[in-house]
Structure formats: C-alpha cells, structure tokens
Amino acid sequence: MSNWFTQVAAVTAFSLRTIAQRRGAVLATAVGVAGVAMVFVGVLSIAAGFRGTMRSSGAPDVAIILRSGADGEMTSVFDRTETQLIADAPGLARTGGTPQASAELFVIINLPSKTTGSDANVPLRGVGPAAFTVRDNVKLVAGRRFEPGRNEVIVGVGASRSSAGLEVGRKLRLGTNEWDIVGLFTAGGGSAESELWTDATVLQNAYQRGSSFQSVLARLASPETFQIFKDALTANPQLKVKVQRQTEFYEAQSGALTGFIEGIGFFIAAMMALGALFGALNTMYTAVATRVREIATLRALGFGAGPVVISVLVESLLVSIAGGAVGAAAAYVAFDGFTASTLNWQSFSQVAFAFRVTPALLLQAIFLSSFIGLLGGLFPALRAAKVPIAAALRET
Amino acid sequence: MSNNHEVLVDVQGVDRVFRRGSEEIHVLQKLDLQVRQGEFLALMGPSGSGKSTLLNLIGGLDRPSNGSVAIGGERIDGLNDRQLAAWRARHIGLVFQFYNLLPVLNAQRNVELPLLLTSLSATQRREHAAAALDIVGLKDRNTSFPTQLSGGEQQRVGIARAIVTDPTILLCDEPTGDLDQKSGDEILSLLQALNREQGKTIIMVTHDPHASHRASRTVYLNKGRLLAENPE
Structure with a gap:
C-alpha cells in the first residue's frame, strides 16, 4: 500500500x-x-447582507402587533383605543407603570438618491414616546431627539447615506410641510437606520391620518411572556390582531427578497460554473493529450492506472481550488461591507444594507470550485487511464 | 555470451489480431519463438511485419489474441492489467527509440523512476541510479535534464533506467533509430557489453542490418510470420 x-x-x-x-x-x-x-460570493453576499440587516432589526423580546390579515405595516390599521388596549395587555415591560409600547404609523416619502439623483421611497415613521425604550438599540450619533408636537425629524444613518439632503440642521420640505432635521441615529445595523422618525401625532396631523396608527411595537417583560401577551390580545373580542415576535416579522419580510437574490445568484453561478467546467475539461484533456507519451512510459515501467487517474484529478482540483480561493478573496475585498439600498417589497421603502461576505459563503465558493475541478478532471483522468500503452509510447 | 541455454522466453502459436471497424488485421500469425537466457536477439523485418507487436507481447505491454507467452516459465498472457504492470516492473527493462525520458526530471531522477515501484529507500534508490549511470558512462551528467543531453546521451540514460532494477530481460525497440551512426554504434557497444559482461538477455527490434550484426542471433519477420534465423 x-x-x-x-x-x-x-x-x-x-x-x-x-x-x-x-x-x-x-x-x-x-x-x-x-x-x-x-460572482457566486458577490451575489450571495447581497442576500446575506440584506438578511443580516433584517435579522438585526428584530429583538426576540419585542413584539409587533398588526391588524389581523395584514402582511405588513402598509396594510394594517388601528385606532387610538385599540392601541391603548394593546398597551394595557399583560406580559409587557413597564417603566414607572407605563407600558413600553409605541403606537406607530408611517408614510412613504420621495427623496432623491445620492447615487442616481432619481427619487426613491423612504419611510417616514411616526413613533410614540416609548419608541426609544422599545428599540433600545437606537442611538443618537449627532444632534438631539425630535420634540413631541414639533415638525422635527431624526434621520437614520442608512437613509442619510443613500438619500441627498438629510444632513442634521437642514430643512426638509415635504408637500406643504417643512421639517427640521435635528438628529442622526443608528439602530444596530437594522432596517430602522433606513428610516426618518418623528412624533406620531405630528405625522398624523401632517398627513391627515386622524388618530389612526398602523402598528404597535411593544417590549415584553421577557421573551417568555410573549405567549401570555399574545393569548391576552387574541382572546380580547375588541381586537382583531396578529401578534409576532419582531425577529419573526423581519425574517418573513426579508424572505422574498433574499430568496429572489439567492435564486439569481445560484442561477448565474451555475451558468458560469458550466462554462468554467468546460474550460477545466478542455485544459485537462489537453494536459492528458500533451503528456500521453509520458503517461504511457510510466505505465510501461509498471506504474498503475490508479495513480495516473489521481494525478490528473489532483491537478484539476488544485488549479480549481486555487482559482476559487483567489476569486473568493477578490469578492471579499470588493464586496464585503459595500453599502447599498434596495426596495423592501413588504414596505415598499428603501432598506440600506451592507454586503456581507461570510465565512460560510467563502467555504461554499471553495466547495463549488472543488466540484468544478473534480468534474472537469474526471473524464480526462479516465481517458489517461485508458491510454493504449504500446501505441502511445511511440507518440512524438 | 552466457553459457546458460535455459529457455527464458517461450512464445507458442501466437496470433495477434487487431480490428479496425469490420476489418481484421492479423499482425502476428501462429508465431513460435524461443529465446534463451543470456541471448542478444535481433528482431528484423520490414515495417508492419509485427516486430514491435511481438516485442510488446514479450514485454507484457499487450496480450496475444491466441497462443501463449511464457517468461522464465511464467505464463503472462492471462495476467490482468494490474498484474502485468507489477510483472513488468519486476522483470522488464524497456529501451525506446525516442528515449521517453520525463523532461521535468534530471538524469538521476529519470533513472530512479522504476525504483519508486520497489521497496528501496530514497538513499538506496539514489545509490542504485548512480551505479546505473556509471555503467552507461554518464556518472557526471546525473543532474542534467534531457534537453541538456545529446540524443546518444539521452539513450544512455534510457538504458540506465532500463537496467537499474536488474530486470530479467532488456527489450529495446529501435534503440538506434533516432541516432547518428557514431552515437548508434556507441549504444550498440553498450548493449553488447551488457550482454557479454553482465549476461543480460536482450531482445532488440531494428531495421538496421548493421545493428543486427551486434546481436548473437537475428530472426526475421514478414507479414506476422517468422521467416528464418541466422544463428551465430
């Protein structure tokens, strides 16, 4: 052996x-x-980045309450009484006796994109006083919070990066209203960073929404009290609600887009892999053809067919893995952290996110390269094993 | 020449038929040949007469369609590819017309190649290869690559590679076919010395009557049949 x-x-x-x-x-x-x-790593890093942004948008101890039957905030509506009933339900965290629940609404505004100059949808969210405690990852990085009752907005860093004219201190004219931009905030990389926030009551008045809201975001006393809270709301005959953990909500929101991007990514990668496979096949067939006399000589001296087959496979595998590693590394350098924004189909608004080249993606790229190498080397290797020794010895 | 008259190569009633589409080509027909231990046999004949095919059968590079091939009393016509490869490594030294050296290896490494199939250590392999290169007079060229050697020198390396395992038989297929007269003569002298001084059994395919004169016996083939012999 x-x-x-x-x-x-x-x-x-x-x-x-x-x-x-x-x-x-x-x-x-x-x-x-x-x-x-x-390409494989590049395209799938878009999906990974988008999914990552949406995942970090949610917390397991935060619940989002929509009207029953709504598949997103856009199609949900509550009146003030309903939002109070929701806030009074058991299982929520409280600060000084006040439940940590923020009744919210949002409108979609058009702002010019920094890169293209064309208008893009940006969500302007009206939030309740508890919004900052419910979303405890929201941190002001410049300016101050908006004051309740005033036409003031704070801007997420993602929105500020992708849309023009959102610097702190500037004014924002939307229809007949003018808003002061008073602060800039981060939200732990979550989708809230793509939004503008203001006082819910001011937004209701500015957009003639009366006293209607679209969702309630509530912090639970603990992740385990979710079921108590949910049961209390669904058992209340005055309410028709859908209660989800925020993590589940964003997971569902990102599913369609990430699925689409991954589908495209796999399709493009598969097509290109097919091309690369033929390239590898051609190279290895040529390698075997140019070395046919050498292979025959080794066989004539007593070397077995197995080592010849393995040598061709190893070469093909090494060349492909080397290529794959270089490609994956190039994708990491080019794409990791590259910021972009895209339309979230569930909210019809822009979500800013960064491409994420994860270790798993790099590993998948190496596996794909190995597969191309093995398949590209297999048939030439078998041909090498079948070289007719006597005839091939005389090849010149 | 050796005094040992034991039959080493025993070819009996051998046919070799190749098929090209529906056509059958009878390259060897009912051929019998015995070669004794220590002989230097020249196989001559026109192109297509079956000389190389016969050499391939004796060397276990091919199998007969009918008949038997026994070397040292061992039938090799029934061995499978794997068994034949192992058998060749133990018993056969091959010398080719175009030397068939591996261009990426220097002379020493080329000669060591067949020893990779033995259980010798790296040091022993180096020593054996150096000894073989010494026999062919290329001790000082051991680090030269094939492209740095003349045709005659390359063939000497080829012969060193063929004898390094101390094989039962040396099979040479047109060993001077690619060389000028002077280099060819040197190679023939070397083969003759290996036969006379070391008792190597050699079977050499050649077109060249001058080369065949160095052999102890010459057999002629035509259209796959043995024509005549001119024993020394």
Whole structure:
C-alpha cells in the first residue's frame, strides 16, 4: 500500500511539474473558476447582507402587533383605543407603570438618491414616546431627539447615506410641510437606520391620518411572556390582531427578497460554473493529450492506472481550488461591507444594507470550485487511464 | 555470451489480431519463438511485419489474441492489467527509440523512476541510479535534464533506467533509430557489453542490418510470420 501511495505522490509530482509548460491553459482555467467564485460570493453576499440587516432589526423580546390579515405595516390599521388596549395587555415591560409600547404609523416619502439623483421611497415613521425604550438599540450619533408636537425629524444613518439632503440642521420640505432635521441615529445595523422618525401625532396631523396608527411595537417583560401577551390580545373580542415576535416579522419580510437574490445568484453561478467546467475539461484533456507519451512510459515501467487517474484529478482540483480561493478573496475585498439600498417589497421603502461576505459563503465558493475541478478532471483522468500503452509510447 | 541455454522466453502459436471497424488485421500469425537466457536477439523485418507487436507481447505491454507467452516459465498472457504492470516492473527493462525520458526530471531522477515501484529507500534508490549511470558512462551528467543531453546521451540514460532494477530481460525497440551512426554504434557497444559482461538477455527490434550484426542471433519477420534465423 505504501508503494501505491509512493506511486501516487510521484506521478502527481511529475504532473504538477509540467504545469509551467502549460501555464496559458492552466491560468485560463484558474481565472474561469475565479470568476465563478467571485460572482457566486458577490451575489450571495447581497442576500446575506440584506438578511443580516433584517435579522438585526428584530429583538426576540419585542413584539409587533398588526391588524389581523395584514402582511405588513402598509396594510394594517388601528385606532387610538385599540392601541391603548394593546398597551394595557399583560406580559409587557413597564417603566414607572407605563407600558413600553409605541403606537406607530408611517408614510412613504420621495427623496432623491445620492447615487442616481432619481427619487426613491423612504419611510417616514411616526413613533410614540416609548419608541426609544422599545428599540433600545437606537442611538443618537449627532444632534438631539425630535420634540413631541414639533415638525422635527431624526434621520437614520442608512437613509442619510443613500438619500441627498438629510444632513442634521437642514430643512426638509415635504408637500406643504417643512421639517427640521435635528438628529442622526443608528439602530444596530437594522432596517430602522433606513428610516426618518418623528412624533406620531405630528405625522398624523401632517398627513391627515386622524388618530389612526398602523402598528404597535411593544417590549415584553421577557421573551417568555410573549405567549401570555399574545393569548391576552387574541382572546380580547375588541381586537382583531396578529401578534409576532419582531425577529419573526423581519425574517418573513426579508424572505422574498433574499430568496429572489439567492435564486439569481445560484442561477448565474451555475451558468458560469458550466462554462468554467468546460474550460477545466478542455485544459485537462489537453494536459492528458500533451503528456500521453509520458503517461504511457510510466505505465510501461509498471506504474498503475490508479495513480495516473489521481494525478490528473489532483491537478484539476488544485488549479480549481486555487482559482476559487483567489476569486473568493477578490469578492471579499470588493464586496464585503459595500453599502447599498434596495426596495423592501413588504414596505415598499428603501432598506440600506451592507454586503456581507461570510465565512460560510467563502467555504461554499471553495466547495463549488472543488466540484468544478473534480468534474472537469474526471473524464480526462479516465481517458489517461485508458491510454493504449504500446501505441502511445511511440507518440512524438 | 552466457553459457546458460535455459529457455527464458517461450512464445507458442501466437496470433495477434487487431480490428479496425469490420476489418481484421492479423499482425502476428501462429508465431513460435524461443529465446534463451543470456541471448542478444535481433528482431528484423520490414515495417508492419509485427516486430514491435511481438516485442510488446514479450514485454507484457499487450496480450496475444491466441497462443501463449511464457517468461522464465511464467505464463503472462492471462495476467490482468494490474498484474502485468507489477510483472513488468519486476522483470522488464524497456529501451525506446525516442528515449521517453520525463523532461521535468534530471538524469538521476529519470533513472530512479522504476525504483519508486520497489521497496528501496530514497538513499538506496539514489545509490542504485548512480551505479546505473556509471555503467552507461554518464556518472557526471546525473543532474542534467534531457534537453541538456545529446540524443546518444539521452539513450544512455534510457538504458540506465532500463537496467537499474536488474530486470530479467532488456527489450529495446529501435534503440538506434533516432541516432547518428557514431552515437548508434556507441549504444550498440553498450548493449553488447551488457550482454557479454553482465549476461543480460536482450531482445532488440531494428531495421538496421548493421545493428543486427551486434546481436548473437537475428530472426526475421514478414507479414506476422517468422521467416528464418541466422544463428551465430
């Protein structure tokens, strides 16, 4: 057996030493696989980034309450009485006896995009006084909070990055209303960073929404009290509500878009992989063809077919993995942390997010490259094993 | 020449038929050949007469369609590919017309190649290869790569590779076919010395009557049949 391994190691070493003589074709294959890995990682880092943003938007001890049948805030509506009934339900965290529940509404406004100059949808959210305790990851990084009752807004850092004219101190004209931009906030990378916030009552008046809200965001006493809270609301005949943990809500919100991006990513990567596969096949067939006399000589001297097959596979695998690693690394350098914004189809508003090249994605790219290498090397390897020794010895 | 008259190679009633589409090509027909231990046999004949095919059958690089091939009393025509490969590694030294050296390896490494199939240590392999290169007169060129050697020198390396495992038979397929007269003569002298001084059994395919004169016996093939012999 050790003799067999010696054969494998020796034949593989000869094979690898001949790479320099075939560097053009080998390089073309490696670049092809690098391209596949780069596109694969690049596209899927969009989905990973978007999913990550939506996930970090939610907390397990925060519940979002919508009207029963609504699939997002856009299609939900509550009146003031209903939001008070929700806030009074058991299971919520309280500060000085006041439940930590924020009745909210939002309108979609148009702001020019910084990159294209064309208008893009941005959510302007009206929040209750408890909004900052319910969303405890919201932190002001510049300016101050808006004052209740005044036309003041604070701007999420994501919105500020992607839309023009949202600097603190500037004024924002929306229809007949003028708003002062008084603060800039972060929200732990969550989707709230893509929003503008103001006092809910001011927003209701500005947009003639009467006393209606669209959702209630409530902090639970603990993640375990969710069921008590949910049961109390669903058992109340005065309410028709859908109660979800915030994490589940955002997961569902991001599902359609991430699924779509991943679908496109896999499709493009599969098409490119097919191209790279033919490149690898061609290179390895050429490698076998140019080395046919060498292979026959080794076989004639007594080397087995197995070591020859393995040597071809190893070369193909190494070239593909090297290409894949370079492509994945290039994708990491080019895309990781690259910020973009896209339309969240559930809220029809922009969500700013950063591409995320995760270790899992890099690993998947290496697996994909290995697969291309193995498949690209398999048939040439089998051909090498079947080289007719006597005839091939005389090839010139 | 050795005094040992034991039959080493025993080819009996061998046919070799190749198929090209529906056509059958009878390259060897009912051929019998015995080669004794220590002989230096030249196989001559026109192109397509079956010389190389016969050499391939004796060397276990091919199998007969009919008949038997026994080397040292062991039938090899029934061995499978894996068994034949192992058998070749133990018993056969091959010398090719175009040397068939691996261009990425230097002379020393090329000669060491067949030893990778043995249980020798790396040091022993190096020593054996150095000894073989010494026999062919290339001790000082051990680090040269094939492209840095002349045709004659490359063939010497090829011969060193063939004898390094101390094989039962040396099979040479047109060993001087790619060389000029002077280099060819040197190679033939080397083969003759291996035969006479070390008792190596050699079977050599050649077109060249001059080369065949160095052999102890010459057999002629035509259209797959043995024509005549001119024993020394």
